[in-house]
Amino acid sequence: MNWATAFALTCAVELPIVAWIAPTNLRRRAAWDSLAANLLTHPLAWYLFASGEMPWLALEAGVAAVEAAAYALVTKMPIKRAVSASLVANSVTAAMSFLA
Numbered sequence: 001m002n003w004a005t006a007f008a009l010t011c012a013v014e015l016p017i018v019a020w021i022a023p024t025n026l027r028r029r030a031a032w033d034s035l036a037a038n039l040l041t042h043p044l045a046w047y048l049f050a051s052g053e054m055p056w057l058a059l060e061a062g063v064a065a066v067e068a069a070a071y072a073l074v075t076k077m078p079i080k081r082a083v084s085a086s087l088v089a090n091s092v093t094a095a096m097s098f099l100a
Helices: 003-021 023-049 056-073 079-096
Strands: none
Touching: 003 023, 003 079, 023 056, 023 079, 056 079
C-alpha cells in the first residue's frame, strides 16, 4: 500500500472516531483537528517505519501521544477524552495495518 492510500484510510477511520468521542459541542472542531494531527504525524511515522529507524510499537505510542496532546491543547477536549479519542482511533487503525 502506498502512503496516500494509507493516509486516506487512516483519516476515513480516525476522524469519525475522534469526532464521536469528543464532546458534542467540539465534534466538528475535533474532526478538523484530527485531520491536522494526522497530517503532522502520519508522514513522519510512515517514513520512520519504512526506514526501519523506529520500531512500530514505539511509533504508534508516539503518534497517539502527539495526537492526544493536540486534542487536549488545540481542540480543548478534556484530557481523558483527548487520550481516549487518540487511543481508540489509533488502536483501530493500528489493528487495520495487520489486515493489509
